[in-house]
Ligand SMILES: Nc1nc2c(ncn2[C@@H]2O[C@H](COP(=O)(O)OP(=O)(O)OP(=O)(O)O)[C@@H](O)[C@H]2O)c(=O)[nH]1
């Protein structure tokens with residue numbers, strides 16, 4: 587990824603859903619003004635979700651997701667359907683495409699229902715209006731039936747495409763801007779000291795994304811980011827000349843940093859900042875408290891947002907199970923998932939421990955927390971668990987009074 591690229595997890599994710607041949611891929615080409623998606627009159631042309639990062643004027647940086655038709659039949663069709671539905675976990679805006687010459691049916695209503703249930707902003711597109719002569723009647727009938735206004739479009743003549751883009755902008759979620767990593771906790775001119783170990787696990791020649799994003803957030807707040815390794819922290823604090831607002835550390839070196847940071851300075855971790863930025867800190871605090879309540883035979887799910895992280899494999903597959911067994915002294919049954927498949931069956935778990943989710947966008951992370959919440963399954967993340975195991979979660983929550991209150995609540 588080059589420096590001036592917006593990371594994929596920060597981009598607004600726009601996904602298209604609909605039956606086969608409705609014109610999903612054609613609409614993507616029309617919106618982007620490029621031939622990026624394969625179009626054909628063969629049903630089921632798009633088989634797997636296709637993600638394309640791009641900059642669309644005037645929408646800005648986004649990821650467009652083309653999906654397979656929902657009405658695909660047979661065993662392979664069911665698999666495709668599942669993959670298509672998984673896309674919803676990452677979707678910021680859902681476009682449902684209906685072929686005006688085919689009308690609306692149960693498949694359309696089902697996907698619209700699912701999207702509404704997940705409270706994902708939705709736009710209903712009635713496509714192929716060039717082929718339809720009673721379009722006004724039809725659109726009125728359909729919007730009455732589903733109780734959502736429809737947008738009329740022809741991907742072929744480009745009629746309505748400009749209006750469609752305007753609608754997309756109108757429903758763009760603002761929350762990505764509303765939530766800050768640390769910006770809302772600091773004032774202009776504040777010092778924030780960031781502790782980033784450079785060991786074998788660190789990527790070559792650069793800092794990892796959460797560290798880069800935190801620095802950016804501090805700079806945007808007109809505050810001052812001071813970056814140091816754990817070994818130079820004490821010297822940094824002694825020579826800074828002014829008390830920093832906060833020390834933020836990688837969880838790996840929590841104990842040393844806690845020891846070297848005077849008690850009157852806030853100390854927390856990148857993973858806790860991101861737990862709040864990407865998800866819901868108080869829910870994750872409740873999740874970590876649930877560890878002590880685990881019983882013999884309980885199932886715990888360990889879930890990672892990406893599939894290619896040897897380092898966190900070690901954390902997820904070895905350390906976390908070991909810690910949980912040590913804390914509880916119980917026989918716990920661990921299961922693992924990674925990548926876009928979170929879990930089909932939340933209910934069977936007594937606890938979910940998720941990674942920091944640096945490859946997931948906020949909506950995807952919140953969706954997972956909500957999915958767990960729906961069945962009262964506690965969920966927490968690696969960083970919270972590490973802080974807890976090392977006995978410093980209480981201190982690391984000091985900058986977040988509500989989360990700390992919940993942590994200490996009986
Ligand atoms: N007349 C007309 N034809 C269209 C329009 N949009 C798409 N088509 C045609 O409909 C057929 C299916 O279009 P696709 O974009 O491949 O549809 P899709 O929904 O992606 O289909 P799958 O990938 O099979 O799920 C193609 O032959 C397109 O040329 C439109 O607005 N008007």
Ligand SMILES: [Mg+2]
Pocket residue numbers: 610611612624625631632652653
């Ligand atoms: Mg297609």
